[in-house]
Structures are given as structure tokens and as C-alpha cells.
Amino acid sequence: MIARWTTLATGLMLAACSAGSDTAERMNGNGVSLRNLADTEVARDAAERDFRLQGDLIPTPSDTRSRYFLLRERKALGGTIIAILRQEQGSRVAYARAEVDCGKRLFHVLGVGPSRASAEVAIAHDGPLRPIAGLPLREELAGYVCERSGTPLAAA
Template sequence: MNVNGKMVAALTAALMMSACSGGTEPGNVAGEGNGVSLRNLADTEVAAPAGDRNFRLQGTLIPTPSDLQSRHFLLRERRAVGGNIIAILREERGDRIAYARTEVDCARRLFHVLGVGPSRATAEVATVYDGPLRPMAGLPLREELGAFICERAGTPLAKG
């Protein structure tokens, strides 16, 4: 196994352990036990130093009044075969960045995380078990991200 393969294996193991920690910090779904915290992703081992912030995809800043410590950017979104929206997000906090691939069902107000990583490419191919699509209700950051993603995709988030 080459160095990159070992790094990806270690990252995947760390993600699986943190994803299954069962914490109830903001951004996790209390009682689910498999939530991935988007609110604190840049504070985890998944994040990387931001470097010079000369990103190939700058993205669009998402207003997130529930998380004033981080900046969240929508890099791209696409409609999946079933109609849900797959979005790539970047979280910046201080000198750290992390990426997430999410899925949103705009009509049913459901959201989950498909993958996370220290780079956009890693998040696009990584798999993290965040559980099935589940309601955003009571999770302000996920509601803010979901509403922005759905609006950008031309399918406004259904009323809650």
C-alpha cells in the first residue's frame, strides 16, 4: 500500500470512529449515534491547514447565522437520479478547512452527509456513514445549508 493509500485508510478509520462516537454536540442528531457534525468538521482530524486559500473552486458563501465561527461555502450541486441534490461544501474555521459531500431531499426536508475529507476530491469519493436521510428539524445549521442548496438547485426547500 502506498503512502496515499495508508493516509486514506487512516483517515477512513478515524472518520468511522468519530462518526460512531454518538455525541450530541450541535450538528449531530441526538440519539442517532451515527451523526457527522458539520458544525465542527474543521476542528476534527478530517480538516487540513488552509494554506494560501487559493482554491480552484471559490464557491458561494452560505449565510449560516447559527454558526458564526465557521464559513460554509457551496462549491457545486447536482441533481441525483432520484431527484435529491448532492452538494459539495467547504467549511473554513480559522486556519483549517474541511469538505463534505451531502445529500438533500428538498421536498421532504431530509439531509445527510455522504462523505468528508481534507480536500474536495477526498470528500467526493469518501464514504462516511451518517445514517439515512433524516429530518433537518431542530438542526439549524443543516436547515440553513439545506435551504441554500435547494434554492441554488432550483427546488426550494419545502415549508417545515
């Protein structure tokens, strides 16, 4: 009987790990796609639009399908900026925690989730900070985050 429960528990853990790593692998191809985050299983339906943190709308002319909001930003010990972002697309909403190096024009996603709290603790496997050149959405988000933090984004 114990062997049967152990086998069942092991199977459930493997299934849970497989589902999580599958999601991470799909998102890890070229990093996390912020433009398509609301289309993934990370997002949820936004039944109520009365968000506790409204945030500031970020102008993103490169993505007219979605609306992005800066919920908060803070300086990290190394001088980079950590930002919490919300993407709204139709009835779907997703959150991301991103790191921006304003002086070096670098950006990466630290965590994503269906809520602000889950994005704060999640690990997105987006890789190291990377240049934003050629990535208009990341450049628009980084520019806004840097401006709001009082550290302007360095010239290209």
C-alpha cells in the first residue's frame, strides 16, 4: 500500500515538474516575450478591472494590442532598476518583474505571473541582462522605467 502511494506521489510530482519546465522551456526560447505574455497560460482573465494598484500607463506604440502599466519601480543594490509591470490585453492580464540597467541599455525579465505577488517571487529563466537594441517594446518599457526612476536611459 505504501509503495502504491509513493508511486502515485512520485508520478504527480513528475507531472507537476514537467508542466512547469515545459512552460519555462517555451518561454525560454529567446527570452520571455512580454508582447505575448497575456496570450500564455501565465495570464488570467481580469474579471474585475478594479486593480488595487492602478499604475501608470506606459506609452508603447510598438504594441497597440496591449496596454502596459508601471506599478512600481525601485533601485537595486547594483544600481539597476527593478520594475513591476502589468500587461492588459482584451480580458486577459499578466504581470512581470523586470530588471533594467539604464546606463548600459540592458533589460531582462525576472519573473512573470497571473498576479503581482506571483510575478514578484517567480523566476522567468529569461537569461542575463541583454541589450534592448532592435527590441522596440523592451526599449519603450525600459525608457519609461528609467525616466520614472530618475535615471534616464542612455542614448543608443
